[in-house]
Amino acid sequence: MIIFFVACSTRENENNTPAQNASVPIKQISKSISDNDSNWQTYVDTINTEFTMSFSHPKTLFAEHFENSVCIGKKIKIVENGPATTMDCSIWMDDPSEGYVKPIDTLIRYVLEKSKTEVEPVKDTINIANTKAIRVQFLSKADKSVVITQLITFNKYETSFEIYNDSLSPRDFVIFTNSLKIEK
Numbered sequence: 001m002i003i004f005f006v007a008c009s010t011r012e013n014e015n016n017t018p019a020q021n022a023s024v025p026i027k028q029i030s031k032s033i034s035d036n037d038s039n040w041q042t043y044v045d046t047i048n049t050e051f052t053m054s055f056s057h058p059k060t061l062f063a064e065h066f067e068n069s070v071c072i073g074k075k076i077k078i079v080e081n082g083p084a085t086t087m088d089c090s091i092w093m094d095d096p097s098e099g100y101v102k103p104i105d106t107l108i109r110y111v112l113e114k115s116k117t118e119v120e121p122v123k124d125t126i127n128i129a130n131t132k133a134i135r136v137q138f139l140s141k142a143d144k145s146v147v148i149t150q151l152i153t154f155n156k157y158e159t160s161f162e163i164y165n166d167s168l169s170p171r172d173f174v175i176f177t178n179s180l181k182i183e184k
Helices: 102-112 170-179
Strands: 040-047 051-057 062-068 071-072 087-096 121-130 131-140 147-156 159-166 182-183
Touching: 040 071, 051 170, 102 121, 102 131, 102 147, 147 170, 159 182
Parallel strands: none
Antiparallel strands: 040 051, 051 182, 062 071, 071 087, 087 159, 121 131, 131 147, 147 159
């Protein structure tokens, strides 16, 4: 099952808190779900006939393709041309040649600006969808063992991917990221 999440943010103030770099160079996300878990389903989407994306998500959530993203969340009433989910998690896809890709420090700043709590970004490198990626975990400043939100960014098949986890539990997000496949 594949799930895409879309997250939007607006700039409210300037927060120049630098991200910490983790000392671990590359982490392989560990798998923690069996392929036949009855509480999960698989989402598959062909993106512009270029590649197929698939991932698993909890059956209690809905996955949809929305504009240049895939969103996972609870179903909601569509407002104008908006998404039909609460966008608990989202995957944004852009063509780097069109100039829409933002540097990781800009993406971190956007997350810091929209955060309602004090967070500390910690950056490391992981493998996702058989590709090296940059992951930023935003940890609670009050309790650094609590992950508030996460951002993962990587390029594959001439496409830039940004994955935002706004509301999935850390366990569910690991299951989702472990299940993500992007293939031609």
